[in-house]
Amino acid sequence: MPGTELFGAEERKEIEDVLSTGVLFRYNHDALRNSHWKAKDFEAEVKKITGAKFAHAMSSGSTAIATALAASGIGTGDEVIVPPFTYVATIEAVLFVGALPVFAEVDETLCLSAEGIKKAITPKTKGVCLVHMCGGMADMDSIMKVVNDHKLILVEDAGQSFASSYKGVYTGLFGKAGSYSFDFFKIATAGEGGVLVTNDEATYKLSDNYSDHGHDHVGEKRGMEQHPIIGMNYRISELHAAVGVAQTRKVGSAPG
Numbered sequence: 001m002p003g004t005e006l007f008g009a010e011e012r013k014e015i016e017d018v019l020s021t022g023v024l025f026r027y028n029h030d031a032l033r034n035s036h037w038k039a040k041d042f043e044a045e046v047k048k049i050t051g052a053k054f055a056h057a058m059s060s061g062s063t064a065i066a067t068a069l070a071a072s073g074i075g076t077g078d079e080v081i082v083p084p085f086t087y088v089a090t091i092e093a094v095l096f097v098g099a100l101p102v103f104a105e106v107d108e109t110l111c112l113s114a115e116g117i118k119k120a121i122t123p124k125t126k127g128v129c130l131v132h133m134c135g136g137m138a139d140m141d142s143i144m145k146v147v148n149d150h151k152l153i154l155v156e157d158a159g160q161s162f163a164s165s166y167k168g169v170y171t172g173l174f175g176k177a178g179s180y181s182f183d184f185f186k187i188a189t190a191g192e193g194g195v196l197v198t199n200d201e202a203t204y205k206l207s208d209n210y211s212d213h214g215h216d217h218v219g220e221k222r223g224m225e226q227h228p229i230i231g232m233n234y235r236i237s238e239l240h241a242a243v244g245v246a247q248t249r250k251v252g253s254a255p256g
């Protein structure tokens with residue numbers, strides 16, 4: 001059941017909080033916002049469900065997967081193993097960070113197979129962008145063995161599989177970083193939105209900087225912040241995050 005079918009009073013209340021202050025921006029403006037921090041609340045809800053140490057909300061699942069790849073150290077000239085059965089955003093994200101997507105076989109899970117990954121490895125392979133399809137998950141035990149044996153960076157595109165788990169570990173948390181989509185068609189929606197999860201603090205900090213033009217987010221004055229890296233505007237607005245908060249709270253209790 002897509003989250004859009006559960007849109008109701010809870011979403012409207014969260015949006016109303018934002019409209020009551022007019023602070024649509026996720027950073028700063030502490031005095032004006034009347035304690036409403038919707039992007040932070042959205043991240044907290046995602047962490048509660050998945051057990052992730054860090055979560056970072058962004059403008060889409062596409063920007064979240066691109067950020068996950070970049071923050072995991074994948075870049076120009078690297079080969080990244082990807083499934084041919086996915087949404088095009090996965091491939092675009094790999095290309096967008098300057099890497100080369102290399103297709104490998106999927107199996108009955110509808111996700112990359114361990115054997116497929118093994119056969120696609122070359123001396124230039126830096127990582128695997130595993131996609132968990134249709135609310136399900138890949139065969140993680142066999143995939144983790146190949147990833148660890150070959151010292152590959154694992155990034156998970158769980159755009160379609162938010163809140164799915166395998167032997168108690170949630171999608172996105174097997175490798176360096178992972179991402180969920182909260183677009184209009186997903187399990188939970190923010191209208192448009194994505195969330196990156198990771199258990200690695202350095203990857204989280206890089207993601208936070210990268211998705212906001214490299215801002216280091218240190219200090220009270222945005223105009224005085226440093227830009228240790230070059231990034232892009234992949235920020236989520238407080239209005240979208242507000243919808244994400246209400247929707248994510250419904251995931252645990254949704255019928256069907």
Ligand SMILES: Cc1ncc(COP(=O)(O)O)c(C=O)c1O
Pocket residue numbers: 060061062063065086087089090131157158159160181182183193194
């Ligand atoms: C597997 C997968 N990854 C990424 C995306 C992109 O998400 P978004 O539409 O939020 O950019 C989608 C969207 O359908 C998807 O299915």
